[in-house]
Amino acid sequence: MIIEEKTVESELIYEGKILNLRRDKVTSRSGLSYREIVEHSGGIVIIGLTDEGRVPMVRQYRKAAEAAVLEIPAGKLEKGEDPAEAAARELKEETGYTAASISYLFKGYSSIGYSTEILRFYLAEGLVAGDTDFDENEAIEIEEYTPDELYSMAVNGELIDQKTIVAALIARDVKDVT
16 A cells, blocks of 8 residues: 655755755654655756767766766756756757757656656757857767667666666667657
């Protein structure tokens, strides 16, 4: 039997620029329990597909992983921002590409056990190359791969970022229906 947890009390522990951390006291099957929840405004993920059938990717240093990580273009969704417009913005900023069309694919939680972050995935087609517009503290290298290459990298454990793994696993199917 699934029992819904009701919040009895909520305490804001940390308020930051990109996330907040709260501690909720909740009713649970065994009485009262605590949940630590990361509040995040959500993000967008862009699977771009060039006319040559390649997917633009970004490689950048990620402090949490202590490594330069290959990732699908993505970004934080600002409060009140239209997700499709955010997808177009992030694609341009990170890769220099603009898209003739951006289509919504699906959404899902990044880590449902402790975070409110929902990632919205988009397909960008009709890409036109242009100049990037990195944030002042970003150092990004742009690389392009075929969907088949990305799929192999995902199943062989070469990709370590979960949103990128998800994008790599579906990019092959997306290209087949476009």
